[in-house]
Every structure is written in C-alpha cells, then in structure tokens.
Amino acid sequence: MNDLTLGAVGELLTAAELLQRGFFLAKPVVDTDGYDLLAGTTPNRYHRIQVKTSRQPVLRNDATPETAIYRFNSRARNDSDFFILCCLMHRSFYVVPTPEMPASIRLSGDGSGKSEYEKYLSAFALLAPKIA
Numbered sequence: 067m068n069d070l071t072l073g074a075v076g077e078l079l080t081a082a083e084l085l086q087r088g089f090f091l092a093k094p095v096v097d098t099d100g101y102d103l104l105a106g107t108t109p110n111r112y113h114r115i116q117v118k119t120s121r122q123p124v125l126r127n128d129a130t131p132e133t134a135i136y137r138f139n140s141r142a143r144n145d146s147d148f149f150i151l152c153c154l155m156h157r158s159f160y161v162v163p164t165p166e167m168p169a170s171i172r173l174s175g176d177g178s179g180k181s182e183y184e185k186y187l188s189a190f191a192l193l194a195p196k197i198a
Contacts, residue, residue, distance in 0.1 A: 067121070076119025076152040077102050083159055087190050100145020107194045116146035116164070122155040123175060135172040135179065148193065151186075161189040 067075070077093075084091050084105050092104040092112065101114035120136035136153045149167045151160040156175035162183060173179055177187040186192075 072119050072121055072154075073117070076154065077117045079119075079154075079157070080115070080117045080150050080152055080159060084190075084193075089190075089193065100143050101147075105193055111195070113147040113193055114145065116140070116149045117152060118149060119152040119154055123153075136175050138171045138173070140167050140169060140171075159188060159190075160186040161192050162186045163192065 081091055081093070081103060084103070089105045089107060090109050090112070093102070094104070100116060102117045103115040104112035105115050106112040118138045118140065120138055123136050136151070136156075138151050140149060144164055146164050148164060149160075149162045151162065151171070151173065153159070153173065153175035158175050158177075160173060160183065162171075166183075166186075168183075171181065171183055173181055173183060173187075177184050
C-alpha cells in the first residue's frame with residue numbers, strides 16, 4: 067500500500083469513527099492544506115481535523131510485539147484545530163489538539179505506552195463544545 071492509499075484509508079476510517087460517534091462530518095472537495103475533514107457536534111460548527119495514519123507498529127531490534135510503537139510526524143502548521151492519529155493495525159485513534167501536537171510522536175496504539183500523549187486515546191470528547 068503506498069502512502070496516498072494509506073492516507074485515504076486512515077481518513078475513511080476516521081470519518082467512519084466520527085460518524086458512529088454522532089458527529090456531523092464534511093470533507094473539502096479539493097485537497098486543502100492543513101486539514102482533511104471538518105467534524106462537529108452541530109451542523110453549523112466544525113473543527114478542522116488533520117488525519118495522520120500509521121500502518122503498523124514499528125519493532126526495534128530489541129523490541130517485542132508488546133513494546134512496538136506507531137510513529138507519526140507532523141508539519142509545523144496551525145491550519146487545523148485537531149490531529150486525529152489513526153493506528154491502522156489496532157483500529158485506534160488519538161485526538162490531539164493542534165497546539166499540543168509535537169513534530170514527532172510515538173504511540174502504543176492501545177494506550178499502554180509511556181508517552182504523555184497516550185491520554186489522547188479515543189479522546190473524541192475534546193471535539194464536543196464545552197457547556198458552561
């Protein structure tokens with residue numbers, strides 16, 4: 067699977083997950099720099115979502131399947147509100163606010179890793195507006 071196909075698969079899986087969770091969803095007609103999807107809890111208020119996909123966990127020489135990690139790289143841009151990181155093999159998603167997204171990140175795919183970003187596993191509630 068080439069990188070374009072991998073990206074398309076990640077976007078479609080992310081879109082399906084958002085729809086299953088009751089989000090309204092839109093996709094730009096043209097390839098828009100900085101975000102892939104628009105998602106919100108109301109039909110007229112959306113967040114710009116940048117989707118990144120990692121195919122499978124990487125095993126290092128001394129690693130076991132339990133310590134394998136997904137690697138993601140992001141561009142230093144602020145054209146989106148959130149990154150959703152799709153771990154393809156685990157079918158899991160990390161919802162990371164753009165200001166919190168580092169240039170490079172390593173995740174377990176199941177929340178068991180030691181990264182401070184594991185707290186964003188399935189954090190779809192971040193996309194819902196806060197009620198005062």
